[in-house]
Amino acid sequence: MGSGPAYQRVADEIRAAILSGELAQGDRMPSLPELATRFGVTTTVAHNAVNVLRGEGLVVTRQGAGAYVRRFERIRRSSPGRLARSHWGQGRAIQDHDTGVRARVLGVVVGEVPAPEYVAAALGVDSGTAVLSRARRFEVDGRPVQLATSYLPLELVRGTAITYTDTGPGGAYARLAELGFAPVRFVERLTDRAPNQQEREQLALSSGAGARVIEITRFAYDGSDRCVEVTRMVLDATAYELEYEFLA
Missing domain, CATH: 1.10.10.10 (Winged helix-like DNA-binding domain superfamily/Winged helix DNA-binding domain)
Structure with missing residues (x-):
């Protein structure tokens, strides 16, 4: 050598x-x-x-x-196109924009949970107030690549398809639009960090010090500038390429 x-x-x-x-x-x-x-x-x-x-x-x-x-092709997560209403408004899943026809497996757990402080502050409720949680685990080409948990106000979504594991064509954003709360603006905050033990296990990451994840927290706002959803995503940093396109 x-x-x-x-x-x-x-x-x-x-x-x-x-x-x-x-x-x-x-x-x-x-x-x-x-x-x-x-x-x-x-x-x-x-x-x-x-x-x-x-x-x-x-x-x-x-x-x-x-x-x-396994020759795993990195997933190109391209924004803001993936969040465009022209995409989910036509009944397409956000993840389709990222992975196209690649084999994808999605596990979903839905329930009511106490709002974490950062969620409560964004949604305008008291910390610990019950909110709807939609926790997902994504696999692409047989590889775990992302964990995501979305939080939504119960008074907006109780009794709607958003409380089901399958929210229907276009996902939660399409259902919010039908309720009159279509997201029109998004804010994402990115952090690079080491995974915790639970994330290591769920994403099948190495136990070594070199493993990294990208944490993305997204806030979705409707036409009245009310935050209607907070999503925290944890991405295997070796599985993704993040692309952002914007005008000068």
Whole structure:
């Protein structure tokens, strides 16, 4: 192996094996002890090398099943197009704008929860007031990529399709529009951080220090400039590319 940190040199050799086809799509990667023996390094170095390749989309990990070769194409999350009324107003899901025809699995849990302080402040209710929670977990091409939880005022959505796991064509924004509270303005705040333990497990992230997520908090405002929804999203930073287009 050449110069540079040991984990990077191991990653370079494994990458070459993947790109040459020696390690093919879907192949199970050697275990960390096997990699350590093969390259004469510690299992920690081998672990860090696999994390590099995972960040490049060349390897995916499956909790309890090891790591596999998979050429994962980063998801381009393009704003503001994904939030345009011309998109969800035509019955299309926001995620369709991001992933197109790629295989996507969505898990949804809906219920009433006490509003966290940042949600209560935005929605104009007291902290701890019951609000509707819509928690989702997204998988794309078999890989967990995003967690998202939306919070909406109960007085707006109680008894509507927004309280169902399937909100219907166009999602919650289309249903809000039908109720007279169509979002017309959005604000998003982004933070890069390390995942917590629950996020590591749900997104099948590495337990190492190098794992990162992008936290995005979105506020949706209607025509009266009332905040009608707050959504907090946690994205696997290695799975996404964020694109923003705006006029000068």
